[in-house]
Amino acid sequence: MRAAFATALISAAFLGVSAGPGLSLSIITPDSVSDVENLSVTAIVKNTGTETLKLLKDPRGVLSTAKTHTFNVANEKGSPEFTGLFVKYSPETAIKANNAANFAVLEPGQSFEITHSLAGVYNFTSTGPGQFKIDASDVFQYVDAAGKLATIKASSESKRFGISGNLVSTRQSQIASAVTAANNYVSGANTYLASVTSTASKPRYTTWFGTYNANRLSTVRSHFSLIGTDASSTTYDCSTCTMNAYAYVYANQPGRVYLCSAFWNAPLTGTDSKAGTIVHEQSHFTVNGGTDDYVYGQSGAKSLAISNPAQAIMNADNHEYFVENTPAQS
Structure with a gap:
């Protein structure tokens, strides 16, 4: 042995x-x-x-x-x-x-x-x-x-x-540019919404949020005011999501956005853009108003503003398309 x-x-x-x-x-x-x-x-x-x-x-x-x-x-x-x-x-x-x-x-x-x-x-x-x-x-x-x-x-x-x-990854550069553009979108939205009144004709507002109603307007204003420059203090997770989507968040966990594959192929600004996606996800956070995903896409969002403006003001894509404003409306 x-x-x-x-x-x-x-x-x-x-x-x-x-x-x-x-x-x-x-x-x-x-x-x-x-x-x-x-x-x-x-x-x-x-x-x-x-x-x-x-x-x-x-x-x-x-x-x-x-x-x-x-x-x-x-x-x-x-x-x-x-x-x-x-x-x-x-x-x-x-x-x-x-x-x-x-x-x-x-x-x-x-x-x-x-x-x-x-x-x-x-x-x-x-x-x-x-x-x-x-x-x-x-x-x-x-x-x-x-x-x-x-x-x-x-x-x-x-x-x-x-x-x-x-030495800075392409994705980090893209996120930095998208954050700046998202902040500009929100700043522009706040300025625009301050000018909306019962007597002022605002097709951009009505396209995405429906006919004028003081309470609904107040809700939309509060959403964008709360979002502010939150994009700048958010952590963007690029490594977790495996879905064929743009991004996702947990509504009760503000400050973290999970970016998915479609985000990287999106334009910086314009329809379904990187900047618009960030605004979309920021609106989901409970602390910013807690929007939902009742419908997706421009046509669905426009129809919702006509048929159910109360849901339109709580739909994330309506917020996104409002700030992207493509094609541009006054």
């Missing part, structure tokens, strides 16, 4: 595997990038041992696609600002759920490869361009043979990459 065991150890050594559990972590980076929007790194986790490993996909680690603080990035000036997600996670709960999606199961010699986009996760403006060192946590959790939570440390090495050129 001793001779057989010794032979097995020697064989494992020559094959580059560890007797028992073993892991290696490799990080592949581009030599350099000219725009952080294109900065992606690939992590490869390999089972170098002789046992099958059921690894947990901790959202803070390289096995998960969540845009969390997965990597440590730094140059001589320090670390870039982390702008990604913070997540509450329980490995015990994940094990108890026993959902296959929570794990990466690696047979001996098998690898798991995943690419992480760092765009929108780190803000490099404070560090400037140059050479950066990057590594990730080398401690992994797994389910052992007894079904218990265990940890294993992977062999790993840090990598280096260079950044030159645009």
Whole structure:
């Protein structure tokens, strides 16, 4: 038995595997990038041992696609600002759920490869361009043979990459422009609404909010007054939404807007724009009046203003199309 065991150890050594559990972590980076929007790194986790490993996909680690603080990035000036997600996670709960999606199961010699986009996760403006060192946590959790939570440390090495050129991601620039335009929209709306009276003919107002009524006008005025410049103090989450939509919010959680895929293809201003979307979502917050989504689209919003102005003044798209004012009305 001793001779057989010794032979097995020697064989494992020559094959580059560890007797028992073993892991290696490799990080592949581009030599350099000219725009952080294109900065992606690939992590490869390999089972170098002789046992099958059921690894947990901790959202803070390289096995998960969540845009969390997965990597440590730094140059001589320090670390870039982390702008990604913070997540509450329980490995015990994940094990108890026993959902296959929570794990990466690696047979001996098998690898798991995943690419992480760092765009929108780190803000490099404070560090400037140059050479950066990057590594990730080398401690992994797994389910052992007894079904218990265990940890294993992977062999790993840090990598280096260079950044030159645009240090602000394209998405950050687009959001900044949209916020400015949204604030201008709201400011213009407040000025316009102050001029609406029972005797003044205002087709722009009636198109989106229906015939004049003092109480309804007061409600619309209060919405835009409350929205004010809230867009400037809002956090824009670019990494959570996977829907084919523009954006979403939780009405009772003001100050956070979740941006979706359609937002990035929208024009800055005009119909269904980035700026208009921000106003739309700001109007949903309870503290700003708590609008609903009774109807979507310009034609639906126009019809609602005619058939049910009481709902039109509480419909988010009516607020959006009112500020976008396309085609322009007086």
